[in-house]
Amino acid sequence: MRLCARHLLEAYDLVAAEVGVADLAPHPCPACGCRVGVHYPSGWLCADCEWRLGDAPDGELQPVRVEVVYYVRYREQVKIGTSANPRQRLASIPHDEVLAFEPGGRRLEQRRHAQFAEHRFAGTEWFAAHDALAEHIAALALGIDDPWAAYDRWVSRRHAVRG
Known part of the structure; x- marks a missing residue:
């Protein structure tokens, strides 16, 4: 199916809104430090740990044990x-x-x-x-x-x- 440029961009925007677009994040993830994010119309998620970029890590998180x-x-x-x-x-x-x-x-x-x-x-x-x-x-x-x-x-x- 061939689409004109306008309809191709509209289709891309619809797909990107649903599945997101992986790209270099605007800043490192505050939770894990990863530089890659997935951009949605509603904002960015870290590509590694899925932390919402822009949210501060919760200071009340109980420590986890990672040996x-x-x-x-x-x-x-x-x-x-x-x-x-x-x-x-x-x-x-x-x-x-x-x-x-x-x-x-x-x-x-x-x-x-x-x-x-x-x-x-x-x-x-x-x-x-x-x-x-x-x-x-x-x-x-x-x-x-x-x-x-x-x-x-x-x-x-x-x-x-x-x-």
Whole structure:
């Protein structure tokens, strides 16, 4: 079916009003930090967590528990640890860089410690930098510019699931 430009634009507007148009949001999502939004005639929703852009996150939200395995670098060593509150935990650990986060708790952390045990400093959660560990961290960080943004998205999704 061929449409003139005017009718084509009207049809586009009807479809866009119903399904929205994904685009770069006017500002990062206040709940998860995502930069991509879906634009509807009534406003923007975050493409990741579906938070309505323009609404302030509710200060009365109960905290959610999102356990992560974290990978931090200090000089030539890498620490593999776990925390349900990584901001607080990492504030107390000397490190030069947060390399990656991986969703998971103590059992996953123990598996990673066993996986890289050959390079572990005895009695610690610190490991000598080596190729296998670097490859694992690179795979976790693939497509993620900021590990904290990924963590914020996981927290936001947990809030969304909880309702």
